[in-house]
Structure formats: structure tokens, C-alpha cells
Amino acid sequence: MSHLRLYQTEWCPYCRMVTRAAERLGVHLELLNVDRDPTLRQMLVARRGRGTVPVLGIPRSEGEELLGESADIIAYLEKVASSAAPGP
Numbered sequence: 001m002s003h004l005r006l007y008q009t010e011w012c013p014y015c016r017m018v019t020r021a022a023e024r025l026g027v028h029l030e031l032l033n034v035d036r037d038p039t040l041r042q043m044l045v046a047r048r049g050r051g052t053v054p055v056l057g058i059p060r061s062e063g064e065e066l067l068g069e070s071a072d073i074i075a076y077l078e079k080v081a082s083s084a085a086p087g088p
């Protein structure tokens with residue numbers, strides 16, 4: 001797994017804020033629906049102590065890092081987009 005994944009639901013407004021920001025920034029996210037796959041929410045609860053979404057899955061050499069809070073996720077995506085942008 002070498003790409004960003006977003007744990008989300010279709011009805012969640014915070015998730016929509018994140019997916020809209022990713023579209024605006026041109027950052028690709030694989031969308032994982034935790035309503036369709038309850039094992040995903042169970043994994044979030046086991047690792048984070050709560051099953052709220054959105055949660056961003058960031059690939060790391062030691063495994064997937066999980067980042068919660070829509071504002072923090074959007075700030076991270078902005079960082080990703082600016083580091084991917086061509087220099088002056």
C-alpha cells in the first residue's frame with residue numbers, strides 16, 4: 001500500500017469537506033466506506049479508541065499511520081499538494 005486512503009462514509013459532512021479539498025488540491029485518495037465494511041470501523045476503534053470518520057491512512061514503512069480530524073487531514077493534504085508542486 002503506497003497511497004493515501006480515506007476512511008469515510010457517504011453521508012458524513014466532515015468526510016465531504018476532506019474529499020472536496022482533495023479534489024481541489026489534486027491529491028488522489030482511495031475512498032474506503034466504513035459503513036459497507038464494518039471490519040474497517042472495528043479496526044479504527046481498535047487502533048484509535050473511536051470509530052469516527054474521516055480518518056486518513058498514510059503509508060509509512062512501519063505500516064499505515066492513521067490521522068483523524070478533518071481540519072488536520074486537510075492541512076496534511078495541503079502539505080502533500082505543495083510538496084508535489086513544481087518549484088519556481
Ligand SMILES: N[C@@H](CCC(=O)N[C@@H](CS)C(=O)NCC(=O)O)C(=O)O
Pocket residue numbers: 011012013014015051052053054068069070071
Ligand atoms: N471533529 C471531527 C468530527 C468527526 C465526526 O463527528 N464524524 C462523524 C460523522 S460526520 C462520525 O464519525 N460519527 C460517528 C460517531 O460519532 O460514532 C472531524 O472534524 O473530523
